[in-house]
Amino acid sequence: xxxxxxxxxxxxxxxxxxxxxxxxxxxxxxxxxxxxxxxxxxxxxxxxxxxxxxxxxxxxxxxxxxxxxxxxxxxxxxxxxxxxxxxxxxxxxxxxxxxxxxxxxxxxxxxxxxxxxxxxxxxxxxxxxxxxxxxxxxxxxxxxxxxxxxxxxxxxxxxxxxxxxxxxxxxxxxxxxxxxxxxxxxxxxxxxxxxxxxxxxxxxxxxxxxxxxxxxxxxxxxxxxxxxxxxxxxxxxxxxxxxxxxxxxxxxxxxxxxxxxxxxxxxxxxxxxxxxxxxxxxxxxxxxxxxxxxxxxxxxxxxxxxxxxxxxxxxxxxxxxxxxxxxxxxxxxxxxxxxxxxxxxxxxxxxxxxxxxxxxxxxxxxxxxxxxxxxxxxxxxxxxxxxxxxxxxxxxxxxxxxxxxxxxxxxxxxxxxxxxxxxxxxxxxxxxxxxxxxxxxxxxxxxxxxxxxxxxxxxxxxxxxxxxxxxxxxxxxxxxxxxxxxxxxxxxxxxxxxxxxxxxxxxxxxxxxxxxxxxxxxxxxxxxxxxxxxxxxxxxxxxxxxxxxxxx
Amino acid sequence: xxxxxxxxxxxxxxxxxxxxxxxxxxxxxxxxxxxxxxxxxxxxxxxxxxxxxxxxxxxxxxxxxxxxxxxxxxxxxxxxxxxxxxxxxxxxxxxxxxxxxxxxxxxxxxxxxxxxxxxxxxxxxxxxxxxxxxxxxxxxxxxxxxxxxxxxxxxxxxxxxxxxxxxxxxxxxxxxxxxxxxxxxxxxxxxxxxxxxxxxxxxxxxxxxxxxxxxxxxxxxxxxxxxxxxxxxxxxxxxxxxxxxxxxxxxxxxxxxxxxxxxxxxxxxxxxxxxxxxxxxxxxxxxxxxxxxxxxxxxxxxxxxxxxxxxxxxxxxxxxxxxxxxxxxxxxxxxxxxxxxxxxxxxxxxxxxxxxxxxxx
Numbered sequence: 001x002x003x004x005x006x007x008x009x010x011x012x013x014x015x016x017x018x019x020x021x022x023x024x025x026x027x028x029x030x031x032x033x034x035x036x037x038x039x040x041x042x043x044x045x046x047x048x049x050x051x052x053x054x055x056x057x058x059x060x061x062x063x064x065x066x067x068x069x070x071x072x073x074x075x076x077x078x079x080x081x082x083x084x085x086x087x088x089x090x091x092x093x094x095x096x097x098x099x100x101x102x103x104x105x106x107x108x109x110x111x112x113x114x115x116x117x118x119x120x121x122x123x124x125x126x127x128x129x130x131x132x133x134x135x136x137x138x139x140x141x142x143x144x145x146x147x148x149x150x151x152x153x154x155x156x157x158x159x160x161x162x163x164x165x166x167x168x169x170x171x172x173x174x175x176x177x178x179x180x181x182x183x184x185x186x187x188x189x190x191x192x193x194x195x196x197x198x199x200x201x202x203x204x205x206x207x208x209x210x211x212x213x214x215x216x217x218x219x220x221x222x223x224x225x226x227x228x229x230x231x232x233x234x235x236x237x238x239x240x241x242x243x244x245x246x247x248x249x250x251x252x253x254x255x256x257x258x259x260x261x262x263x264x265x266x267x268x269x270x271x272x273x274x275x276x277x278x279x280x281x282x283x284x285x286x287x288x289x290x291x292x293x294x295x296x297x298x299x300x301x302x303x304x305x306x307x308x309x310x311x312x313x314x315x316x317x318x319x320x321x322x323x324x325x326x327x328x329x330x331x332x333x334x335x336x337x338x339x340x341x342x343x344x345x346x347x348x349x350x351x352x353x354x355x356x357x358x359x360x361x362x363x364x365x366x367x368x369x370x371x372x373x374x375x376x377x378x379x380x381x382x383x384x385x386x387x388x389x390x391x392x393x394x395x396x397x398x399x400x401x402x403x404x405x406x407x408x409x410x411x412x413x414x415x416x417x418x419x420x421x422x423x424x425x426x427x428x429x430x431x432x433x434x435x436x437x438x439x440x441x442x443x444x445x446x447x448x449x450x451x452x453x454x455x456x457x458x459x460x461x462x463x464x465x466x467x468x469x470x471x472x473x474x475x476x477x478x479x480x481x482x483x484x485x486x487x488x489x490x491x492x493x494x495x496x497x498x499x500x501x502x503x504x505x506x507x508x509x510x511x512x513x514x515x516x517x518x519x520x521x522x523x524x525x526x527x528x529x530x531x532x533x534x535x536x537x538x539x540x541x542x543x544x545x546x547x548x549x550x551x552x
Numbered sequence: 553x554x555x556x557x558x559x560x561x562x563x564x565x566x567x568x569x570x571x572x573x574x575x576x577x578x579x580x581x582x583x584x585x586x587x588x589x590x591x592x593x594x595x596x597x598x599x600x601x602x603x604x605x606x607x608x609x610x611x612x613x614x615x616x617x618x619x620x621x622x623x624x625x626x627x628x629x630x631x632x633x634x635x636x637x638x639x640x641x642x643x644x645x646x647x648x649x650x651x652x653x654x655x656x657x658x659x660x661x662x663x664x665x666x667x668x669x670x671x672x673x674x675x676x677x678x679x680x681x682x683x684x685x686x687x688x689x690x691x692x693x694x695x696x697x698x699x700x701x702x703x704x705x706x707x708x709x710x711x712x713x714x715x716x717x718x719x720x721x722x723x724x725x726x727x728x729x730x731x732x733x734x735x736x737x738x739x740x741x742x743x744x745x746x747x748x749x750x751x752x753x754x755x756x757x758x759x760x761x762x763x764x765x766x767x768x769x770x771x772x773x774x775x776x777x778x779x780x781x782x783x784x785x786x787x788x789x790x791x792x793x794x795x796x797x798x799x800x801x802x803x804x805x806x807x808x809x810x811x812x813x814x815x816x817x818x819x820x821x822x823x824x825x826x827x828x829x830x831x832x833x834x835x836x837x838x839x840x841x842x843x844x845x846x847x848x849x850x851x852x853x854x855x856x857x858x859x860x861x862x863x864x865x866x867x868x869x870x871x872x873x874x875x876x877x878x879x880x881x882x883x884x885x886x887x888x889x890x891x892x893x894x895x896x897x898x899x900x901x902x903x904x905x906x907x908x909x910x911x912x913x
Contacts, residue, residue: 318823319913321857325880327864345864345880345909352912353823394788396812505785535812537819542782 013191015149015183027149027174027181029188117214124190124200124212131204132183141205145183152177182206199302209258213302230546234307235297237543240279240289241514243310244272244296247382253304268295274378277310307544308381309388309510311374313358314520316389316538319351323385331383339376347376354389354538387545389538390508395500397477397533462494469497477533486529495522496530503534508541596622598631600639604646609653616652618642618665630692634672641688651682699761700768702739702754705889708766709735709848717765726756733757735848738771740889769851770858771885772844774828775895777859777912778821784855787815793853800849806840813837817846821856823912860885862911863902878908 015027135141156173177184186202193200198214246253246269253269264287271285278296282289299305309315324331325348335344350360360373380386470478487493502512509523527534599619605612618638620631645651652658664680668690671678676692702708710717710733719727725748732742739757743750760766770776786793794811802809817837820830827847831838850856860883865875877887888895902908 319911321913323913325862325864325911325913327867327875327879327881329880343866345866345911349864349909349911352910392785394785394815396788396815398812399810505788535816535819537780537784538822539780539782539784545782 013187015187027177027184027187029174029184029191120214124194124210127210127212128190128202128204131202131208131210134208135205139205142183145181148181149177149184152180211258231301234543234546235300238278238293238296238307239511239514240282241277241309241510242307242544243274243277244268244281244299244305245274245308245378245381246272246299246305248304262295264291265295265298268292272305274308274381275311306382306384309390309541309544311357311377313361314356316354316356317351317377317386318354318389319348320385320387323348331385335376335379338379339372342376347380348385351380351386387540390510390541391536391538392505392508393503393527394505394535394537395477395503395533396535397480400476462490466490466494466497469500472500481530481533484530484532492526492529495526499526505537596626596628598622598628598635600635602639602643604643614646614653616642616646630694634690634692637690638688645682645686696762696764699758702758702761702768703886704740704743704750704754705738705771705885706757706768707736707738707771708733708742708757708760709769709852711764711767711852723756725752726760729753729756733766735769736772736844738889767852769848770860772827772847773895774831775826776847777823777826778847778850778856779823779859780818780821781854781857783853784815784818784850786853787811787818787855797849797853801841801846803840803842809840814841814846817841817843818850818855821850823859859912862913863887863898863908864911865905865908867907872907878902880911 013027013029132142136143153173156176174184178188182205186204190200190202194214200210200212200214202210204210250269250272254266257265264285267285267287268281271281273281276284278292279289282292285292287295296305296307300307319325325345326332327345329344332344335342335347357373357377361370377386470481473481481487481496482493487496499512499516509520512518512523513520527536597619599617601615601617604614606614619635620628622628622631642652646653649657652661660682664682667680668678672690672692678688678690680688680690682688714733717730719730722730728748729742729746732746737745739753740750742748742757743753746753748756757766761768787797788794788811797814798808798811801814814837817830817834820834821827827843831843847856851858862880862883863878864880865878867874877891884895884898887893888898893901902910
């Protein structure tokens, strides 16, 4: 079991009703507390760093076994004024989370866990409650099931009162309820799914679908989970130049979709490819870019896809620090099966130094070999074995030696730039999947930079533009830049000035290329010409690196 | 964060109406249970009900509950032990001298509660004199995450200035190994030089890790390879990290290193480049910078990360023995530490073996 796995699994599922005839525990699963206590709980108590209250021995039973049915019914019964809102009660090490609705509420117990896990559990509780409410109104489903459950319970208790069991163990009434009661089976299934895959799919009364996923279980890398808030943050920062990489085959994904899913989703899955960016995907699938963003975010949230930069020969990849490179890992086996004649460690060794896909190209090799290489890279990306490196640039002017008072590194560039909004296009909400801006399918450009600078030398308008852009720098910085030999060429200087706001180390080469409609070679040449004031480094894109590595 | 203690079993009663007593009695089957109840009004109630059965009480039992009311978002884990402790104290007081059931002494509860509220909110600790012979001491203790396992090849380094460290607060083992924690000695070396058993050193360092006094970095060698992480930009964006860095890495007695030089040095670290390479390429920038402290700081703040070498024996035929250490799970650091051979030796051995590939990550 994963270290955090136990803290994301519920201890049990309970259904309690409270009405004019008192409180009743309708159903609970698992029936009895099995001895496999969540290791995280006992570990907490045994850890030398935890507070040990007197009397807590290792034999202490954790979880809900201490709570008898009657107690549970009493504790969890609520008045009507608490209905429709989140219910949360923690007793010692056990936490109850539920959503009371008029007549019934299904709470789920949970041990000490992350607030985000708790709110996810509450979400599931609420969804089940809503479905039950609907079915109750429609055909009194819940009342019927409740009656069934109570009837079975009474039957069992009268039986145990009149007969003694040979082994002395009382039969759990809930066990008998299972085969007779669909709702009980649904609750059991919810519990089982939550404990294993984290994906729940129920059909209440064989009619209403309740689906739910616990991102903490789905998004795991190296034993840690990605917190949903971080996931959402990343999803908001996606740009049109990113691509969507499916984690399962097209066929497998399509077969998992419910019958009434949106046709847009199907189109997207069919048109999606690792070499296509989201903008192209929108064109090919004939969908609005906003829709693409929303569906992509949905797929990512459900662990069916990740965001990458589209595959191309200039992409530079390196081994992920979290890659499992063990000889005996299941990944190695799968790789050998998928690509006979190749072994994973040898392949991974090739990515020990950052390498671009172009470097693999061998003109003497058959094109089929190249295609296989792409497949292998995609395979490795899907299993988070590789990270992509991008080039980032930062403006840092050599400090002046003879004027000790002058501190150019005083303020970060952004502050000195003043009122002009120089944040990335996300300020124009291009990348936000929740924005409702009308997104064009052409390359976006900044407000008053590129488009307005006319080509053709030294026109006074251009000169003034360049001056304005450079005005954000300190006097010393401006002097140093203007003294660079390349600055004597007005075209180069203009390009430099116009791209100035990208040189804060937060925008990689490909982003500048996309936003400014420039070629890689153009940019690289510019960086080279102005290298005396620029510092260049390569690392992964923090926006999408969340999909490769767990949170610190 | 504000806590307001209140004798609120009345409040709970109104939520549970006629079942108030049943709630308490049900909870009484546990040993001093504490409970946290979320109300609909955006608040949390934390309490620990007590029930003392005796003929002298009306209804043959005394029920009471001293608890806290907090905002729903407040992290209240640290309050639970306090609530339990309080209930224990009050129970003892009641059993010894009828503190709560007596109308006169009951009045003292009010000033006690306001002291509790004030002091806990202010300092996180509280001293409550009850009467001449009884004083209650309470403290909010924050639970921390379990620390990671400390390996023999890990290097502990102080997160704050070592001089601020008060030795006498710590156990003898920790005091003994303290002089050897210099941010460069690894656990195995500390154990050997301080003459303390390896496991004891590990546990002591783990303890220091837990309290955030030290953090772990990897062994420094000039043959090491590092690369930048996205966090390296923090050096430019965050003024406080900048200040800290420049004072940390500047050589003793030298004028403060410039941000540009230091940033260039960090950015000069990349896969395939050893520290030795860096020193020869950037000798001008290193005039005022201590490269060992540069690496140390970079690792502590996650501006850079170390690339480790992992040898993997790619099995060619069924007959050869399965590899024990060359499986891709053990780094050079670990192998050298465990076997006692040097990096160079290991390199030489592996270079001549065509069945071994090396992965860096």
